[in-house]
Structure formats: C-alpha cells, structure tokens
Amino acid sequence: MPRFMRTAMEWGTLTDMDKDIYILGIESSCDDTSAAVLRNGVLLSNVTASQAVHEAYGGVVPELASRAHQQNIVPVVDQALKQAGVERSQLSAIAFTRGPGLMGSLLVGVSFAKGLAASLGIPMIEVNHLQGHVLAHFIKENEEDDHAPRFPFLCLLVSGGNSQIILVRAYNDMEVIGQTIDDAAGEAIDKCSKVMGQGYPGGPIIDRLARQGNPNAYTFAKPNIKDYDYSFSGLKTSFLYNLRDWVKEDPDFIEHHKEDLAASLEKTIVDILMKKLRLAARDLKIRHVAVAGGVSANNGLRNAFHEYAQKYHWKIYIPKFSFTTDNAAMIAITGYYKYLDQDFCGMEKPAYSRVSMQ
Ligand code: KG4
DSSP states (O other): HEEEHHHHHHHHHHSSTTTTEEEEEEOSSSSEEEEEETTEEEEEEEEEEGGGGGGTTTTTOOHHHHHHHHHHHHHHHHHHHHHHHGGGGGOOOEEEEEEOOOHHHHHHHHHHHHHHHHHHHHEEEEHHHHHHHHHHHGOOOSTTOOOOOOOEEEEEEEESEEEEEEEEETTTTTEEEEEEEOOHHHHHHHHHHHHHHOOOHHHHHHHHTTSSSHHHHHOOOOOOOOOTTTTOHHHHHHHHHHHHHHHHHHHHHHHHHHHHHHHHHHHHHHHHHEEEHHHHHHTEEEEEEEEEEEGGOOOOHHHHHHHHHHHTEEEEOOOOOGGGOOOOOHHHHHHHHHOOOOOOOTTTTTOOOOOOOO
C-alpha cells in the first residue's frame, strides 16, 4: 500500500475522515502570482496573474516581480476562493511554494500563507516548486479524471531555471538522476531569442517561428556531457557566434531567416533533451515517461515525445498547457498528498532560493 494511503487511514482514526479536505495552494516563486483551491484532490479553481512589466526589460526584474506579487496576492487568492465557492473558514490547510525561486517573490507568498494560516488556525504545508511541476500530472479537473502516470516513471522537467531528469517512485519519493551543469533549456531559448532581437519570454516566440521554419537549415554545437546530465551554455555561445558572423555578411540576416534559425535552435535543444531521456529510460527499463515545466509547452518537444512513444513503446504523459508554466494548482495537489501524509510545517520555515529536489 502506498505510504500516503496508509498514513491517511491511520490519520482517519484520529480525525473525521468523512470531512472534505480543502487545500488552498499559493505560488509566487518567479513572475506569476497564482492561487488554487482543491476539494479532496479535485481542482475547483486556479487563478494566475502574470506580470507584463518585465517584457520591456527582456527578462524578469526581481524587485519589480516582488512588488507586483504584493499587489496581486490578495485579489488572486480572493478570486480563487470565490471561483471555487469556498469560504476561508472551510480551508483545511494552506500549501505554499517555499522554494526554489526568486527570494523577494517567494517571501510574498510565504509571508501571506503564514499570516492566513495563523489567522485561520490551520496547518501549513511547504512545497518544493520542482516537485510541484512533476505532480502537476496528478491534477484532477473532475472526479473521473484518471490520466495520472503510473509509478515508477521518468519526468523530464524543463523550465526557465531547471533541466532535470527525475526518477519518480512515488508522490513523496523522487530522485534527480540528471540535470544541467550550466544553463537551463528555457534560459537558453530565452537568451537566443533575445540575441535575435525577439521579445520576452522567448519560448513561445521561438516555438511560433519554428513552426514555419526548416529545422535542418543550420547546425549548432551539441554538448558531450556524462551520464544523464545536460549543458546548454555551449549551444548558446555557438548560436551567438554564428549569428554574429552571418549578420556581418548580411545585416538583414535575422529578419530574412528567423523562422529557420528558430526551427534549427529548437531542434537542437529537443534532440539534446530527448537523447538523454531515452538513455535513462533504456538503462532503467522504464517506459512511462512524462514531461513538465514551462518548456513542456513547446510543440517541437511535444511532437518528439509522440515520436519516441511510437518508436520505443513509451506511455507518455504531457500536461495541459495551463499546467506547464507556473501555477498554484500544482502546488495545491502536492499539498494535498502531503496533507494525507500529515506532513505539515511550522511558522519558522523560511523561503529558500536555490535548493533542488535532492
Ligand atoms: O516553468 P516556467 O513557467 O518557470 C520557471 O522557470 O519555473 O518556465 C518558463 C520557461 C521560460 O524559459 C519560457 O521561455 C519557456 O518556459 N517556455 C517555452 C514555451 N513556453 C514557455 N519554451 C519553449 N516553447 C514554449 N512554447
């Protein structure tokens, strides 16, 4: 019997197990302020306020992000409760992102969660943002939803700050078996997009351009890194240097070739990601493979997952677009499983900016 079920049954002898469990999830690790409400593991609401203020700077400005979180957090939580039709007094616990992320941003969500939990006299549940991305696959939008991966599975977690291969043995048992030694995949895409003079964030822009380009038009450096680890800094430099040379010869090069550049860049990144994932799946003899994080919205990566599923008989799990980027539904579902484990935390827990899952 999985650990969380056993604990829930034990807990049931102490508490009224017939009572509905309402979890409020709060996410504020980067530039999205998000709140979600679950009843017994089923999503009732998921409200996110994004911050357009960073577009002008070509990247997230931490100080502006924390100020925007301060403005957004009260209305976002209020709206999530209203949409769910749930009163504050009904909440069983508050799950919040404790880290990793931007310290100023995290502090807003962590402080808010502490204040609300203290005023309501309910437990708090700390959530690791990365674990939340993986457990986004367990978000149920209705009682019948049963698309969740089977344990054990591999999860490729690709976002603006991380590129990891995670072996997921249970809700509460995850091991990072490979990760980037420098830049994350999303960071590389964003930086290359910036070098091309495109907007921010670069991921969706590169994705859109790539759909109209030739993925084999250009080749860029691919890393040679041990085991299941990744590296994207060499690719970024190779992209930058090639582009400089081409623009020297033709100042309008980017404008004339941006679709092919985007498609070739995307193909290179997807090839790098999938090669290591395939290696891990083969070595560990695991056929259940998931993808998570902001870059999992990428169409080239999604297509590659479908190709690999056919070729290597994988059962694949691809999240809905709304659960790929930062959202509180994934924090709430992680909080729900921790609630069943009675894995609560105290008021003294500070936010942390850089700890990984291990
Ligand atoms: O998970 P996320 O929302 O935030 C964290 O980094 O935690 O991921 C954001 C990253 C950014 O680098 C963004 O450019 C990338 O995900 N991204 C995409 C796409 N949509 C978002 N990358 C490629 N293709 C996309 N469609």
